[in-house]
Amino acid sequence: MKLKTLLNAVLLGITVSAVSSAQADITLRHAINGEALDLSFAKKGGNTDKFKQFMQTGKNPYNGDEEAVKKGESLYMTGCSGCHGHEAEGKLGPGLADDYWTYPRGLTDQGLFEILFGGANGMMGPQYVNFSTDDMLHIMAFIRSIYKGDPKKAEWLK
Secondary structure, three states: OHHHHHHHHHHHHHHHHHHHHHOOOOOOEOOOOOOEOOHHHOEOOOOOHHHHHHHHHOOOOOOOOHHHHHHHHHHHHHHOHHHHOOOOOOOOOOOOOOOOOOOHHHHOHHHHHHHHHHOOOOOOOOOOOOOEHHHHHHHHHHHHHOOOOOHHHOHHHO
16 A cells, blocks of 8 residues: 555656646746846736747747738837848848858747847847847747748758
8 A cells, every 4th residue: 555655656746747847938048158048127018928838848939920920020120120131131240041140049949039138249239128028039930931041950940
């Protein structure tokens, strides 16, 4: 009887652990120093269901959503095109529509979000002051939609 109780307790512990880890948020890190990003600095209004989904999976739920891409394009043109170009071809900042990424983490949705939110070297400052976290996901969907590189290198498609 004690063995059965012990086995049940162990199985319950494993089940609770599996459920907890399945629902754990991803850890977002700064592109340069690797420190955990503090999302409390985020502009208000971005804690949407889609952002919560992103925080569970690290995948942008707006990728391929035409309406989201359109909104992302508008946000990109307002806040990003001055440095990255209207077609993300690169100007003061690097191009965003090809295979080359200054920060290879940009090949994943999680990594691209980390760069947008926390900033990077040079003139790329943190964008949490300009855009909500949900806005950033829209911008990312636009960037992904205009990708002209090799699809085999597009980690976000996998």
